[in-house]
Amino acid sequence: MSAVDEAGEGAGRRLGETRAIWGVGYLAGALYAPLAVEAVGWELAVAGAAVLTLVAGIGPAVVAAPWRRTVAIEVGDVRIRLRDARLVLLLVIGAAQLAVSAGIQGVAGGLRIAELFPAGAGVLGVVIPATFIAGAFVLTQRVAQVVWQPFAGRFADRAIDATFFAAAIVVAAGVGALTLPLDAVTFVVAGGAAYFAGLNGAIVAELAVARLASSADRPRVLAAFHTAQDAGAAAGAFAGGALAALGTGVALGVGVALVVLTIPAWALARRAQARVTVAA
Structure with missing residues (x-):
């Protein structure tokens, strides 16, 4: 919340840097799980994760406890309604984005790896098991969350519309490419x-x-936006598995369609916002 508290200049950079910190936690968890299970077994690995969650959660909370929001309420401030067309469109966009990136792409993409590389794949003369390919596939998301988000925030500050459209095109192309008979x-x-x-x-x-x-x-x-994102992620994970029963190409194709639909939704939301700004 504090990262975008003023939503003014530099808010995208602060948001990206804050999200990168979350990404460190995601990446650490992804690395901890297999290493801990192999080293000490499931029971101790789970107990260790519980202790780390408790300690890592309480420490930052204690440090941040003195922070208080400074809220400037100006005359004429109006609470935006949750059914406002601009907000509804952005909530739908947020849900669709995570339905694909946190749901369909991961689930259907993982199943697609099993289809393409049932016996593994040769990389530089070495046969890599399908499980390792799937691990590398998922790891790119965790690495991106740590490495790329500060840059993504800066792009958002500089050109919010161009960044959105470029991102949607690349996501659609990347997810669509997974339906092709690619090498590992x-x-x-x-x-x-x-x-x-x-x-x-x-x-x-x-x-x-x-x-x-x-x-x-x-x-x-x-809070409403994050709830929409979480709902989209959950629905996307379920849809990725359910649609994959019809074929991984079908599931990934639905993901591409969802991303493409966010483009006109974004244009409508921004157009509505421009009208409100001009009227004000």
């Missing part, structure tokens, strides 16, 4: 490109939502 390296690169670009789109959408609301109203509006 190209498959991972295509998926990674979609993951990296997806982070651009997610940060841009959150920044746009933050700028819709006044400072006093922003926590409520951002």
